[in-house]
Amino acid sequence: MKSISRRDFLKVGGLALFGTAGAVALNQKNDQQPQTSRISPPMQHGDGIVPGTVGEVDHEANGFNPTDILTDFDYGEVSTLPDGRILREYKIITINKEIEIVPGIKFPAWTYNGRIPGPTLRCTEGDLVRITFQNGSDHPHTLHFHGIHTGAMDGVPGTGPGGNVQPGGSFTYEFDAEPFGLHLYHCHVFPLARHIAKGLYGAFIIDPKEGRSSVDREMVMVMSGFDIDFDDANDFYAVNAIPFHYQNHPIQIKVGETVRVYLVNILEFDFVNSFHLHANFFHYYPTGTSLTSAEFTDTIIQGQAQRGILEFSYQYPGMYMFHAHVTEFAELGWNGMIEVTE
Amino acid sequence: MTENSTNKTRFTFQSLILLLVPIILLAGVIALFLSTGGGLSLESAAPVESLDVERYVLKQNSIELHVRNTGPQEITIANIIINAAVMPFHVEPGANIQRLRRAVIHFDYPWSYGEAYAITIFTSNAVAFNVEIPVAFETPQPSSNTFWGFTLIGLYVGVIPVFLGIFWFPALRQLGRRAMTFLMAVTAGLLVFLGLDTLAEALDFAIKVPSAFQGIGLIGIGTVGTFLLLDAISNQQTRIMGNETDRGLAVAFMIAIGIGFHNLGEGLAIGAAYSVGEIALGTFLVVGFIIQNITEGLGIIAPVLRDRPSIGRLAIMGLIGGGPAIIGAWIGGYTPSPFLAVLFLAIGAGAIFEVIYEIAKLIQKDTAREGGAMPMTIFSGVLTGMLMLWVTGLLIK
Numbered sequence: 001m002k003s004i005s006r007r008d009f010l011k012v013g014g015l016a017l018f019g020t021a022g023a024v025a026l027n028q029k030n031d032q033q034p035q036t037s038r039i040s041p042p043m044q045h046g047d048g049i050v051p052g053t054v055g056e057v058d059h060e061a062n063g064f065n066p067t068d069i070l071t072d073f074d075y076g077e078v079s080t081l082p083d084g085r086i087l088r089e090y091k092i093i094t095i096n097k098e099i100e101i102v103p104g105i106k107f108p109a110w111t112y113n114g115r116i117p118g119p120t121l122r123c124t125e126g127d128l129v130r131i132t133f134q135n136g137s138d139h140p141h142t143l144h145f146h147g148i149h150t151g152a153m154d155g156v157p158g159t160g161p162g163g164n165v166q167p168g169g170s171f172t173y174e175f176d177a178e179p180f181g182l183h184l185y186h187c188h189v190f191p192l193a194r195h196i197a198k199g200l201y202g203a204f205i206i207d208p209k210e211g212r213s214s215v216d217r218e219m220v221m222v223m224s225g226f227d228i229d230f231d232d233a234n235d236f237y238a239v240n241a242i243p244f245h246y247q248n249h250p251i252q253i254k255v256g257e258t259v260r261v262y263l264v265n266i267l268e269f270d271f272v273n274s275f276h277l278h279a280n281f282f283h284y285y286p287t288g289t290s291l292t293s294a295e296f297t298d299t300i301i302q303g304q305a306q307r308g309i310l311e312f313s314y315q316y317p318g319m320y321m322f323h324a325h326v327t328e329f330a331e332l333g334w335n336g337m338i339e340v341t342e
Numbered sequence: 343m344t345e346n347s348t349n350k351t352r353f354t355f356q357s358l359i360l361l362l363v364p365i366i367l368l369a370g371v372i373a374l375f376l377s378t379g380g381g382l383s384l385e386s387a388a389p390v391e392s393l394d395v396e397r398y399v400l401k402q403n404s405i406e407l408h409v410r411n412t413g414p415q416e417i418t419i420a421n422i423i424i425n426a427a428v429m430p431f432h433v434e435p436g437a438n439i440q441r442l443r444r445a446v447i448h449f450d451y452p453w454s455y456g457e458a459y460a461i462t463i464f465t466s467n468a469v470a471f472n473v474e475i476p477v478a479f480e481t482p483q484p485s486s487n488t489f490w491g492f493t494l495i496g497l498y499v500g501v502i503p504v505f506l507g508i509f510w511f512p513a514l515r516q517l518g519r520r521a522m523t524f525l526m527a528v529t530a531g532l533l534v535f536l537g538l539d540t541l542a543e544a545l546d547f548a549i550k551v552p553s554a555f556q557g558i559g560l561i562g563i564g565t566v567g568t569f570l571l572l573d574a575i576s577n578q579q580t581r582i583m584g585n586e587t588d589r590g591l592a593v594a595f596m597i598a599i600g601i602g603f604h605n606l607g608e609g610l611a612i613g614a615a616y617s618v619g620e621i622a623l624g625t626f627l628v629v630g631f632i633i634q635n636i637t638e639g640l641g642i643i644a645p646v647l648r649d650r651p652s653i654g655r656l657a658i659m660g661l662i663g664g665g666p667a668i669i670g671a672w673i674g675g676y677t678p679s680p681f682l683a684v685l686f687l688a689i690g691a692g693a694i695f696e697v698i699y700e701i702a703k704l705i706q707k708d709t710a711r712e713g714g715a716m717p718m719t720i721f722s723g724v725l726t727g728m729l730m731l732w733v734t735g736l737l738i739k
Binding site for chain 1: 403418419420421423426427428429430431432437450451452462464466468469470
């Protein structure tokens with residue numbers, strides 16, 4: 001064994017000290033480095049980065065396409081009663097169904113007639129409306145209409161057989177169509193929020209006797225959300241069920257065409273929803289119960305179950321966005337485009 | 343008697359059959375269970391899925407999530423939501439991830455420096471997995487700059503302090519026998535503290551290890567395995583050498599190895615935390631590490647104070663003890679792996695505990711030679727060692 005001499009020791013020490021000094025010098029250089037990277041490089045928000053889904057849901061398997069739902073009005077089976085009144089008969093059945101709401105994710109939905117939203121029922125003020133409701137699901141369900149009718153026809157537990165239709169059971173709801181306006185219907189069985197959020201809702205339009213001013217296009221938009229992991233918070237938002245559908249498939253209209261949109265909010269878990277139209281203004285008829293426009297605006301707010309009618313036309317061709325101005329909903333699916341052509 | 347013992351060792355065809363019987367029966371039971379379900383209803387209402395996000399990488403205008411499927415079956419990545427925005431994404435090698443396989447999810451996102459992000463990954467069964475980015479900044483990519491950065495971190499927390507400790511060698515050599523025994527006890531105390539610390543850190547990391555890889559079991563294997571292996575090696579050396587000087591040197595080397603593994607784990611932890619922005623290595627923290635780890639160098643030289651190891655050997659011991667901190671910082675900084683961290687830390691703990699055992703044996707020899715009459719020396723030494731690390735640790739924690 002060699003012994004360590006003082007000289008050897010100093011040699012090692014010197015080496016180490018040199019190393020330390022070098023490291024300290026390097027460290028000073030290193031200290032500045034994070035500071036330069038702290039000035040973040042400019043980020044281009046190019047057209048390349050846009051929220052949205054990849055691919056397309058299987059509309060055929062879903063059994064409905066939001067593009068068709070826009071203009072799909074169900075006027076029922078029409079006949080004339082002995083007293084001369086119009087009778088409209090509808091058939092609605094609840095069906096448990098897996099709906100692919102975004103590509104790759106299927107939601108175990110409860111549906112009216114296999115679609116979300118359910119059929120847009122349309123009638124005229126004063127008609128007799130008769131809906132044969134069948135429960136083909138494995139939970140009790142009902143049809144609860146917003147409108148004026150008797151308690152027995154309200155579709156709420158505690159009001160008789162129509163208030164809690166058991167699986168396999170059926171019930172016929174019947175009432176006079178009033179008042180005119182834009183309404184909605186949904187299931188009213190406990191737990192209510194869950195029964196609605198699972199997909200049991202639809203628009204209900206009662207046209208005024210004298211009709212509304214004629215327009216070139218009429219559309220239905222039902223705003224809702226999906227809580228796919230059942231934590232009582234929506235994961236996706238949409239009009240007519242499929243997030244980003246009208247972003248991926250813009251609604252086609254022509255310059256100068258008059259457009260009427262029946263807009264219903266049946267969003268659960270969030271208090272308000274909204275609608276904002278880009279580069280344009282619209283006349284707004286809250287609940288559609290007046291023929292006089294209440295407001296000329298480009299943004300409206302709707303609470304849960306609120307609804308209203310929008311009328312507008314575009315002067316210039318181009319791509320125009322429409323979306324919830326509760327902007328966090330927009331990037332989670334409630335975003336669409338209108339393509340205006342000459 | 344002899345006949346009996348030969349009988350015992352004979353392995354016949356019959357015993358082979360007997361050995362195989364339970365295995366054949368087992369195969370039968372499994373086959374029966376798979377075909378009939380064993381009378382149990384095993385259909386679960388919801389799919390059991392598990393996805394581990396092993397790391398995230400932030401690049402300019404884009405984010406990468408490195409995920410591993412740790413659930414019992416294949417899963418499919420179906421949707422990415424970041425801060426309430428659904429983003430288009432793609433998965434490499436594919437959105438279907440087999441059990442225990444890894445995949446990388448890429449998506450573009452204009453993130454901002456210093457802000458926080460919450461990401462939700464939805465699988466096709468609508469199971470949500472959440473990832474949090476507490477502070478966004480560009481993830482250091484392997485480059486000469488970051489390479490130097492991590493090297494410096496390792497240098498500060500490992501190499502420099504250990505060498506500084508070794509520089510006590512000439513001074514401490516002058517000490518008397520009793521003081522040297524005290525110093526050995528101090529070393530034992532240091533190591534007990536370090537061993538516990540290493541185990542605790544391993545347990546910390548074990549939580550982050552995908553459940554399928556059983557982090558806690560890994561700690562057991564690493565610790566016990568290393569302890570017994572080093573013990574076997576040391577027994578072998580004693581038989582070969584017997585020389586007390588060589589024994590001291592061997593123990594010193596083993597201490598260096600144990601501390602090396604500890605520093606490797608420390609480097610891994612610091613590198614990983616640094617690369618995801620969880621710690622800022624402030625000047626104060628670095629000074630704290632240097633002060634605390636200087637005691638590690640002291641520990642390495644304690645068993646060889648009486649001998650005359652060459653400078654080369656001392657330098658090698660220093661490198662073994664401190665150098666791994668650099669390697670750890672590299673690995674932790676570029677590819678943080680909780681699995682590796684647990685394994686290294688467990689090995690470190692095993693090595694440290696074995697070394698304590700070796701030192702105890704050396705001390706026992708010393709005290710036997712001195713007539714066995716210095717109980718307070720051992721007590722105060724061990725406690726001093728532990729307190730040294732505890733007090734200097736106040737600077738770091």
